Amino acid sequence: MKIACIGGGPAGLYFAISMKLRDPAHEIEIFERNARGVTFGWGVVFSDLTVDNITRNDPVSAAAITGELAHWDDIDVHIKGETITSGGHGFIGIGRKRLLEILQDRASDLGVALHFEAECDPADAKWQGYDLVIASDGLNSRFRNATAEAFGVDTDVRLNKFIWLGTNKAFDAFTFAFEETEHGWIWAHAYRFAPDCSTFIVECSEEVWRAFGFAEMEQAETIAVCERLFAKYLDGHSLMSNAAHLRGSAAWLNFPRIKCERWASGNVILLGDAAHTAHFSIGSGTKLALEDAIKLAEVLNRDGLSLAAALDEYQAERNLEVLKLQNSARNSTEWFEALDRYLHFEPLQFAYSLLTRSQRISHENLRLRDREWLEGVERWFWKRATAGQSNKTAPPMFAPLKLREMEVANRITVSPMAMYSAADGVPNDFHFVHYGERALGGAGLLFTEMTCVSPEGRISPGCTGLWNAEQVAAWTRIVDFVHANSAAKICLQLGHSGAKGSTKLGWEGNDVPLDDGNWPVMAASDVAWSPANQVPRAMTRADMDAVRDEFVAAVRLGIDCGFDMVELHAAHGYLLSSFITPLQNRRTDEYGGSLENRLRYPLEVFAAMRAAWPSDKPMSVRISATDWAGDDGVTPDEAVEIGEAFAREGADLIDVSAGQTWAEQQPVYGRMFQTPFSDKVRNEGRLATMAVGNIYEPDHANSILAAGRADLVALARPHLVDPMWTLRAAAQLDYRDIHIPPQYLNGMSQLARNLKREAEMAAALRA
Numbered sequence: 001m002k003i004a005c006i007g008g009g010p011a012g013l014y015f016a017i018s019m020k021l022r023d024p025a026h027e028i029e030i031f032e033r034n035a036r037g038v039t040f041g042w043g044v045v046f047s048d049l050t051v052d053n054i055t056r057n058d059p060v061s062a063a064a065i066t067g068e069l070a071h072w073d074d075i076d077v078h079i080k081g082e083t084i085t086s087g088g089h090g091f092i093g094i095g096r097k098r099l100l101e102i103l104q105d106r107a108s109d110l111g112v113a114l115h116f117e118a119e120c121d122p123a124d125a126k127w128q129g130y131d132l133v134i135a136s137d138g139l140n141s142r143f144r145n146a147t148a149e150a151f152g153v154d155t156d157v158r159l160n161k162f163i164w165l166g167t168n169k170a171f172d173a174f175t176f177a178f179e180e181t182e183h184g185w186i187w188a189h190a191y192r193f194a195p196d197c198s199t200f201i202v203e204c205s206e207e208v209w210r211a212f213g214f215a216e217m218e219q220a221e222t223i224a225v226c227e228r229l230f231a232k233y234l235d236g237h238s239l240m241s242n243a244a245h246l247r248g249s250a251a252w253l254n255f256p257r258i259k260c261e262r263w264a265s266g267n268v269i270l271l272g273d274a275a276h277t278a279h280f281s282i283g284s285g286t287k288l289a290l291e292d293a294i295k296l297a298e299v300l301n302r303d304g305l306s307l308a309a310a311l312d313e314y315q316a317e318r319n320l321e322v323l324k325l326q327n328s329a330r331n332s333t334e335w336f337e338a339l340d341r342y343l344h345f346e347p348l349q350f351a352y353s354l355l356t357r358s359q360r361i362s363h364e365n366l367r368l369r370d371r372e373w374l375e376g377v378e379r380w381f382w383k384r385a386t387a388g389q390s391n392k393t394a395p396p397m398f399a400p401l402k403l404r405e406m407e408v409a410n411r412i413t414v415s416p417m418a419m420y421s422a423a424d425g426v427p428n429d430f431h432f433v434h435y436g437e438r439a440l441g442g443a444g445l446l447f448t449e450m451t452c453v454s455p456e457g458r459i460s461p462g463c464t465g466l467w468n469a470e471q472v473a474a475w476t477r478i479v480d481f482v483h484a485n486s487a488a489k490i491c492l493q494l495g496h497s498g499a500k501g502s503t504k505l506g507w508e509g510n511d512v513p514l515d516d517g518n519w520p521v522m523a524a525s526d527v528a529w530s531p532a533n534q535v536p537r538a539m540t541r542a543d544m545d546a547v548r549d550e551f552v553a554a555v556r557l558g559i560d561c562g563f564d565m566v567e568l569h570a571a572h573g574y575l576l577s578s579f580i581t582p583l584q585n586r587r588t589d590e591y592g593g594s595l596e597n598r599l600r601y602p603l604e605v606f607a608a609m610r611a612a613w614p615s616d617k618p619m620s621v622r623i624s625a626t627d628w629a630g631d632d633g634v635t636p637d638e639a640v641e642i643g644e645a646f647a648r649e650g651a652d653l654i655d656v657s658a659g660q661t662w663a664e665q666q667p668v669y670g671r672m673f674q675t676p677f678s679d680k681v682r683n684e685g686r687l688a689t690m691a692v693g694n695i696y697e698p699d700h701a702n703s704i705l706a707a708g709r710a711d712l713v714a715l716a717r718p719h720l721v722d723p724m725w726t727l728r729a730a731a732q733l734d735y736r737d738i739h740i741p742p743q744y745l746n747g748m749s750q751l752a753r754n755l756k757r758e759a760e761m762a763a764a765l766r767a
């Protein structure tokens with residue numbers, strides 16, 4: 001094949017090498033606009049895995065690269081006068097310039113033609129003379145942008161400003177230095193890539209950048225300011241730029257996250273940064289470029305594959321890896337953009353939050369890296385959780401939490417789940433066994449399903465309710481069992497279905513109206529949930545009074561049942577949620593329009609419930625922190641305001657769920673996918689929160705809690721199939737100080753022993 005590679009960065013060079021290794025007959029030319037030896041940037045970091053990949057692909061260049069890698073293990077986080085050091089991170093780095101020299105030499109040895117100072121123009125007709133034109137021309141790729149639509153380019157320019165500098169100070173650890181200045185916070189990411197050379201990236205928000213006047217400074221002045229700000233880390237060394245030709249503030253960048261729907265069009269194929277970028281804070285751009293290069297060379301030389309099939313295969317095989325990394329990179333980028341949220345943390349928790357920001361490193365990963373440090377974090381967590389009473393070194397999920405006078409024994413909760421199994425709102429033997437079993441399973445707090453305040457407020461004929469004595473008796477039996485046989489507390493979730501009412505049992509069809517016997521429904525406005533559902537009556541003030549009073553009456557009955565806590569369900573598109581979301585609320589009176597107006601009625605109900613509920617017992621509210629509708633619906637920023645408003649009325653915990661507020665929602669699912677909303681509400685609103693949504697491993701729970709992203713962690717579906725989820729986690733983590741029903745003690749010890757043995761065998765196999 002006759003191939004032109006546009007750009008002699010890691011992607012273009014390594015692709016040429018990988019092609020030649022597979023078939024020396026390929027004719028490959030690389031066109032690089034810069035002169036030999038001229039490049040931007042300083043060092044790049046790799047992982048052991050990348051080294052394995054390049055060693056398998058080309059042992060010769062890999063040997064030259066690994067011979068020059070700088071290694072370091074520790075991460076130092078400097079903040080508020082403290083240095084938090086954690087070990088075991090195992091980084092390797094190399095100078096970008098040195099990497100390119102090695103790859104250039106190797107490419108030349110293999111017969112690749114290298115042309116330097118060769119600026120390429122995509123409009124030039126000569127490119128038609130090549131079988132393939134590899135657009136390895138970096139993130140600003142001219143060859144991609146010339147036909148951006150053909151590639152489906154999606155660029156997201158991120159908020160913070162950064163400048164990539166170098167220094168001769170040799171940092172022994174990967175260093176994050178956060179400095180509070182007269183203009184706000186500014187920080188550096190620094191790491192050594194050669195014996196006497198380190199990368200030093202300075203980052204700050206656009207606001208701080210403007211306040212410093214960086215926008216008006218020449219590079220030399222910028223560098224002088226950065227040297228002054230970070231003097232205590234530089235030990236007299238200066239900062240250096242190798243983009244000195246850039247005038248004014250041009251050396252400062254905003255990171256562009258790039259995605260492309262298609263990686264090939266005509267004879268042009270995107271490779272490396274031209275196809276996708278991953279924020280520098282997770283240091284994976286070069287790794288992705290090298291791995292793309294290996295894969296493209298491999299599919300192009302795979303027997304029996306047509307060119308079109310090979311290109312499809314290239315994108316299909318690389319896309320998943322790229323998406324995973326871009327996802328982690330997005331989390332990491334957002335962490336730095338939302339830095340203000342975490343600055344109130346104590347330095348240890350701040351460092352933990354920083355280390356786990358991308359969600360690629362979890363609590364147990366940190367234990368493997370540096371057990372002693374992680375145990376220090378656990379001791380710190382327990383100390384705070386117990387107001388200094390406990391010095392325990394144990395997973396955060398088992399630490400107690402006090403809300404008013406109620407103390408939950410641990411941080412795991414059984415999330416509210418409608419069972420659709422009651423008749424006339426009365427819980428029966430199914431509910432008795434269901435709740436009883438989950439209480440025995442070790443969770444600290446159990447939520448009831450949405451229990452409705454009136455017959456018309458039910459979602460389905462199978463919903464539980466709390467409006468009469470029969471229901472009180474049935475709930476009392478359940479609550480008494482929970483209290484007598486477990487350490488769990490039990491919270492009554494109260495709700496009204498609104499426009500989503502009068503529908504079938506969950507498993508007969510979600511939100512599908514009954515075949516017959518429908519009852520009239522009401523909501524904030526006369527907006528039907530879907531074309532198939534009834535149009536609700538827009539509530540009059542008299543309706544609002546009546547429903548508020550039903551909530552209060554149910555709270556009073558909840559006291560009779562002995563519940564420990566009450567939650568108001570104001571999420572998921574039900575009655576109170578229909579006031580909060582602008583997608584359902586079309587009112588023009590004081591209950592519609594602004595967020596303040598839309599919150600007015602839900603807050604009134606909450607305040608009335610709070611007044612009826614004992615002041616020593618806690619209350620929570622479940623909210624949908626986003627409508628998954630962009631700016632048309634409730635946004636995460638508004639969720640903070642919503643949380644704050646309920647807290648002012650006496651909510652002790654904000655139960656942060658999301659969505660289900662309109663039928664056309666576009667949620668973004670994934671592991672722990674709603675936790676970022678809990679993080680935001682908790683740390684911007686300084687409120688206690690509960691996170692929920694696809695949290696299923698003890699490791700998820702511990703990471704969320706230790707990083708201060710929530711105070712409680714709720715699991716719904718995992719508890720449906722495993723009522724003993726918390727006890728199983730305790731066995732897995734070898735934690736014994738948990739209430740185990742005495743009848744089950746034998747089983748727990750055996751499970752713990754077996755799990756321990758299996759873990760030891762797995763570790764021995766790995767070794």
Ligand SMILES: Cc1cc2nc3c(=O)[nH]c(=O)nc-3n(C[C@H](O)[C@H](O)[C@H](O)COP(=O)(O)OP(=O)(O)OC[C@H]3O[C@@H](n4cnc5c(N)ncnc54)[C@H](O)[C@@H]3O)c2cc1C
Binds near residue numbers: 041118
């Ligand atoms: C601040 C910062 C820090 C980073 N840190 C790391 C890190 O620690 N680890 C890591 O792995 N990655 C890091 N990266 C990312 C990394 O630099 C890129 O992901 C990687 O270089 C991508 O390789 P590439 O070959 O696709 O593109 P590039 O390295 O950008 O190479 C593209 C080449 O094409 C040339 N070119 C462009 N247009 C033309 C044209 N029209 N004609 C001729 N030549 C052209 C350019 O001169 C350049 O040499 C960082 C990036 C930034 C911005």
Ligand SMILES: Cc1cc2nc3c(=O)[nH]c(=O)nc-3n(C[C@H](O)[C@H](O)[C@H](O)COP(=O)(O)O)c2cc1C
Binds near residue numbers: 718
């Ligand atoms: C069968 C079922 C019933 C549910 N019923 C309720 C409910 O009554 N009240 C409520 O607030 N959430 C309800 N939810 C939502 C869950 O509490 C939880 O927020 C959601 O399932 C995400 O958590 P998970 O990924 O751990 O399942 C229900 C979920 C399921 C699966």
